[in-house]
Amino acid sequence: MQLHLDTAQFLRDYWQQKPLLIRGGFAEFADLIAPELLAGLAMEEGVDARVIQHQNDQWQVEHGPFEDYSRFGEEGWTLLVQAVNEWFPDVQDLLSAFSFIPDWRVDDVMVSFATEHGGVGAHLDQYDVFIIQGGGRRHWRVGAAQPNAEEYCPHPDLKQLKHAEFDAVIDTVLEAGDILYIPAGCPHHGVALEPSVNYSVGFRAPNTAEWLAQLADQLLATDTTFARYRDPSLSTDKPSYLVDNAQLQQLQQLLVTQLQQPETLQALVQVMSQSKRPLPQSDTALSSTELLSYAATDMMIGRTPGARVLTNDAGQVFANGELLEGLHATEAAVQALLTLKDECALAECSTLLNDTKVRDCLCELIQQGVFYLVQDTDEATA
Numbered sequence: 001m002q003l004h005l006d007t008a009q010f011l012r013d014y015w016q017q018k019p020l021l022i023r024g025g026f027a028e029f030a031d032l033i034a035p036e037l038l039a040g041l042a043m044e045e046g047v048d049a050r051v052i053q054h055q056n057d058q059w060q061v062e063h064g065p066f067e068d069y070s071r072f073g074e075e076g077w078t079l080l081v082q083a084v085n086e087w088f089p090d091v092q093d094l095l096s097a098f099s100f101i102p103d104w105r106v107d108d109v110m111v112s113f114a115t116e117h118g119g120v121g122a123h124l125d126q127y128d129v130f131i132i133q134g135g136g137r138r139h140w141r142v143g144a145a146q147p148n149a150e151e152y153c154p155h156p157d158l159k160q161l162k163h164a165e166f167d168a169v170i171d172t173v174l175e176a177g178d179i180l181y182i183p184a185g186c187p188h189h190g191v192a193l194e195p196s197v198n199y200s201v202g203f204r205a206p207n208t209a210e211w212l213a214q215l216a217d218q219l220l221a222t223d224t225t226f227a228r229y230r231d232p233s234l235s236t237d238k239p240s241y242l243v244d245n246a247q248l249q250q251l252q253q254l255l256v257t258q259l260q261q262p263e264t265l266q267a268l269v270q271v272m273s274q275s276k277r278p279l280p281q282s283d284t285a286l287s288s289t290e291l292l293s294y295a296a297t298d299m300m301i302g303r304t305p306g307a308r309v310l311t312n313d314a315g316q317v318f319a320n321g322e323l324l325e326g327l328h329a330t331e332a333a334v335q336a337l338l339t340l341k342d343e344c345a346l347a348e349c350s351t352l353l354n355d356t357k358v359r360d361c362l363c364e365l366i367q368q369g370v371f372y373l374v375q376d377t378d379e380a381t382a
Contacts, residue, residue: 003097010100011100019180021180026132026177035113038081039113041084047087049079049080049082050064059121076116078112078192079112079113080110082108083276092109094109094132103310105205107204107276116195119189120158121164122164122188123151123161123187127205128202128203130201131199133196133197137192140188141166142169142187146187150162150163166187215267222263224263269316273308273309275306277306279368286366288356291353294373295349300345301343301374302341303340303370316328316329317329317334319368319370333354336351
């Protein structure tokens with residue numbers, strides 16, 4: 001999918017700086033999922049979906065799975081479904097247009113269907129987002145970043161701006177293919193002018209506490225011997241109940257030193273390579289010989305939506321929170337593994353399959369759910 005945007009200029013002048021309207025960002029854009037299919041997906045167990053309704057000056061939030069939508073009426077409500085890209089390949093394909101942003105930053109594609117006058121109220125997001133307009137039209141107001149904007153909860157599951165009438169730097173109606181880029185912390189408010197669909201490509205941005213928690217879990221799972229706390233020079237003239245600045249600085253330096261260690265930097269990339277949700281693991285082991293035999297059939301291979309395969313400047317390769325031992329990013333077969341995203345014929349993956357080490361690794365990654373195999377249904381029914 002071709003994005004009409006000067007990505008170098010965008011990264012220099014707009015990314016995480018200020019909002020941008022990209023008129024006609026996707027030419028001749030057609031919806032990637034019908035509203036009826038989205039509504040059906042929200043009826044399934046395990047799907048993160050909610051309806052936000054605004055009627056009679058009251059906000060209500062209901063979480064799925066839903067049985068029907070008739071009780072919500074004809075207007076004033078919005079259905080929001082997270083991670084639709086993990087269920088519908090056409091929605092997953094949308095992410096290819098944003099490959100100029102590092103893979104590990106991508107969160108998911110949320111799809112919303114709004115009835116006339118539907119919206120979620122003026123609010124802030126703590127992450128960057130591209131909002132692509134599908135069918136229908138929606139009126140948007142977007143403001144510059146407001147670090148100290150007051151928020152409140154009109155409903156326990158809904159946070160909005162206390163002062164909805166913010167100064168807008170973008171005030172426009174989006175039509176199919178138009179895109180809004182909204183950095184974290186910028187107020188925005190969208191209202192459907194008619195039944196409409198939006199696709200929100202969000203980018204994860206864990207806070208420092210979340211990073212530290214995930215990093216600690218990753219490090220504790222290793223058998224590394226870590227440095228322990230040692231007291232600074234102590235004196236007898238201070239009470240035993242006092243934790244003085246010298247002790248705190250000693251502890252702070254211990255932690256800072258650990259953050260700078262190679263094993264910590266490796267653990268950070270392992271955290272980055274973890275998927276947001278558990279991957280669909282296979283109960284059956286796949287041998288290297290079996291995988292080669294499938295290459296002689298109509299078998300297809302693809303990376304599971306939400307799975308990440310990453311490398312760092314040292315050339316190490318990571319997937320599913322693990323270091324893939326023995327692989328180096330400079331090798332041609334490893335490059336083929338790193339770039340294998342879209343579904344393709346396994347028979348076309350000779351560079352990857354001809355390397356025994358990488359082929360064995362791929363078998364393990366298929367079992368872990370990082371990659372999947374599927375028979376080409378078009379060939380099967382021909």
